[in-house]
Amino acid sequence: MKNWITNNLVLKIVALVLAVVTWLYVNNELLK
Amino acid sequence: MSFVLWTKIVPPLEIMILWFVFYRILVFFEGTRSFQVLKGLTVLILAFIVSQLAGFDTLNWLLTKLFAISIIAFIILFQQEIRLGLARLGQQHLFNIQLEESEIMAIVEEITSAVYKMQKNKIGCLIAIEKEDKLKTYIESGIAVDAKISGELIQSIFMPYSPLHDGGVIVRSDRLVAASCLFPLSDNPNFSKIIGTRHRAALGLTEQTDAVVIMVSEETGEISVASEGRFIPIVNRERLVNILKILLVGQKTHST
Numbered sequence: 001m002k003n004w005i006t007n008n009l010v011l012k013i014v015a016l017v018l019a020v021v022t023w024l025y026v027n028n029e030l031l032k
Numbered sequence: 033m034s035f036v037l038w039t040k041i042v043p044p045l046e047i048m049i050l051w052f053v054f055y056r057i058l059v060f061f062e063g064t065r066s067f068q069v070l071k072g073l074t075v076l077i078l079a080f081i082v083s084q085l086a087g088f089d090t091l092n093w094l095l096t097k098l099f100a101i102s103i104i105a106f107i108i109l110f111q112q113e114i115r116l117g118l119a120r121l122g123q124q125h126l127f128n129i130q131l132e133e134s135e136i137m138a139i140v141e142e143i144t145s146a147v148y149k150m151q152k153n154k155i156g157c158l159i160a161i162e163k164e165d166k167l168k169t170y171i172e173s174g175i176a177v178d179a180k181i182s183g184e185l186i187q188s189i190f191m192p193y194s195p196l197h198d199g200g201v202i203v204r205s206d207r208l209v210a211a212s213c214l215f216p217l218s219d220n221p222n223f224s225k226i227i228g229t230r231h232r233a234a235l236g237l238t239e240q241t242d243a244v245v246i247m248v249s250e251e252t253g254e255i256s257v258a259s260e261g262r263f264i265p266i267v268n269r270e271r272l273v274n275i276l277k278i279l280l281v282g283q284k285t286h287s288t
Binding site: 008011012014015016017018019020021022023024025028 | 043046047048050051052053054055058059074077078081084085
């Protein structure tokens with residue numbers, strides 16, 4: 001379990017940041 | 033489930049799906065030439081979103097144009113990688129014959145004994161073992177052999193004066209299907225300057241497919257195993273057997 005989290009941690013964090021930012025951006029656009 | 037509850041679940045669910053898609057894209061391109069470009073595109077996307085949120089209209093206009101051009105340039109420059117990725121996504125196997133662990137270990141034993149005998153005589157070799165991804169394209173680039181695998185057969189093929197010793201051999205199930213096969217060379221900027229052509233070929237094949245490649249260096253007699261675009265150092269015979277066991281038995285070898 002620990003290995004699954006720490007493996008490729010940097011890529012996982014970058015992907016998470018991208019996912020959150022994209023979601024926020026798209027939602028912002030949809031609300032306009 | 034009530035509507036209110038569902039509307040609360042949807043945002044995290046969407047973020048999780050987006051996270052998974054972005055993560056798979058990053059993993060797919062990691063270690064390849066396109067990864068550097070992908071990093072640049074990511075920065076561009078983030079800058080574009082930030083400029084939009086902050087209301088920087090001029091910057092936003094410039095980044096929108098730049099982003100559109102970057103996407104087209106990325107598709108043109110990396111069409112091969114994108115094509116391979118899509119091919120992997122749609123890969124389906126209709127007929128799979130699963131080998132027993134003992135049969136796989138017998139093949140590993142034959143390969144290991146051949147590899148160590150070749151190492152002793154400093155004979156270079158390149159052996160690719162097919163797993164889920166089909167190596168048909170690379171088999172067609174070589175000479176068909178289709179013989180039951182044995183250590184002696186591998187050694188004969190890689191003898192320096194053998195007409196088949198150039199290129200690599202491909203093992204599918206318990207058969208050596210082709211020799212003198214040409215593998216794609218890796219463009220990985222971390223390796224390309226320090227390794228030879230045989231190693232680059234091993235790396236290239238494992239970057240594009242899930243094959244496992246075993247090679248012996250002609251210059252140093254060093255044995256290496258390549259998998260998923262990475263080299264695994266081999267220090268002794270037991271280590272080689274263990275690594276091959278993990279890579280092949282761990283997910284079971286398939287053959288058509």
